Amino acid sequence: MSNGLRVIYAGTPDFAVPALAALIESGHEVVAVYTQPDRPAGRGRKLQPSPVKQVALDASIPVEQPVNFREEADRQTLADYNADVMVVAAYGLILPQVVLDTPKYGCLNIHGSLLPRWRGAAPIHRAIQTGDKETGVTIMQMAAGLDTGDMLLKTYYTIGAEDTGATVHDALAADGASALMTVLEQVETGTLAPEVQDESLTCYASKLTKAEAEIDWSQSAVEIDRRIRAFNPWPVAYTKQNGQAMRLLMSSVVEGEKTSAEAGTVLAENKQGIQIACGEGVISISRLQLPGKKAMSVSEFLNGRSLSGEKFPS
Missing domain, CATH: 3.10.25.10 (Formyl transferase, C-terminal domain)
Structure with a gap:
């Protein structure tokens, strides 16, 4: 019986919370959580922790908030956690190759679309706006490009006539948590089946304005x-x-x-x-x-x- 993986989790908004919560309840050890620096919010413009940071603090998990990974000290801190894998969900930072290579099994991303259909910042919203009948979550092995890595597992969601960005967001966040648990089991047992993305099928989901x-x-x-x-x-x-x-x-x-x-x-x-x-x-x-x-x-x-x-x- 496995003792579970040593996992670093990197995420920031609400979308990333269900997967972190599932990890905390699983047999895996979350050794650290990475999230964006606290931002001013509300009328008082007080610094507010991200939703992911709040979950980590409540669970007494160490939290790291580097501005980026250009400093050697930040890279060393990451390496010192000696993680088997790093899970990334809407973190908000582009990870350099040195970071992708640091964990034993690299970095996995929970992406809110059926890759390679929508890459980029707003895949959920662009899928609805464009009239896609179906979307989902893709767990992928992260590579240096924008959402370009090999696909490991997909879940599927039918977009209904009453669905909004909010309803699809919440459904995919929950589906991503479940899919992540399946993929981590495959990492442990060495049964991953990576699928290369077809570059001819990609669209760019530009940030909303x-x-x-x-x-x-x-x-x-x-x-x-x-x-x-x-x-x-x-x-x-x-x-x-x-x-x-x-x-x-x-x-x-x-x-x-x-x-x-x-x-x-x-x-x-x-x-x-x-x-x-x-x-x-x-x-x-x-x-x-x-x-x-x-x-x-x-x-x-x-x-x-x-x-x-x-x-x-x-």
Whole structure:
């Protein structure tokens, strides 16, 4: 019976928490956790630990927060942990080859897409925005390039019409934790079956920006619906109403509906949604947020308010 692996875990945001929690509960030894330096957050701009750091502190695991790995001292610290493997999930740093080579079995990455389909910073959101029917998690052996290493295991998730960036994120985070346990068992038993990525099938999932969150109503209802769901919870799609940003959090395409109304025109409203003409088709907005207010359902919004006949700018 194995005594488990000595594991260094490197991650920063919420996506990386379930896998760390699973590792702590497993028979493996988490010898150290690496995470991004504390960042200022909130109105007081006080330094806040990352979600991963908080889990590590609660479990009394040593935490390292190098700015990068250019300093020899940081590389030596990593080597001194004498890890069998380093697991990386949304860490936020590009790891140089010397780091990838330090653990006995190298570095494994929990990547939120079905490689080689989406490489880069925002694979979950771009999959929804582009209309992919399926996504998943790939556990890969890390190499020097951007998400270029051999694939070790995949899990699959069907993207539904009501899925958002948040729901898919949470599902893949949980799936990644489970998949990691399987791959670590394969590392221990020497049964890994690496698969080389087909470079011809890759797309780059560029980082999300606030600039792309404003809705262009001249686009089709299908495209706008995907964008709204993909950008929930960040950067959150919005449209201008009386010069202010009205955030759009949930939507659906009104199937079979056609209109000759100008794109951006509010066609109808009821407790189920606000129906808006698009460049092609009609979209129904079911959840939104006004400046300085909490997110609310359309039924809550329509209490004392109306957008009937209004036209949003394209």
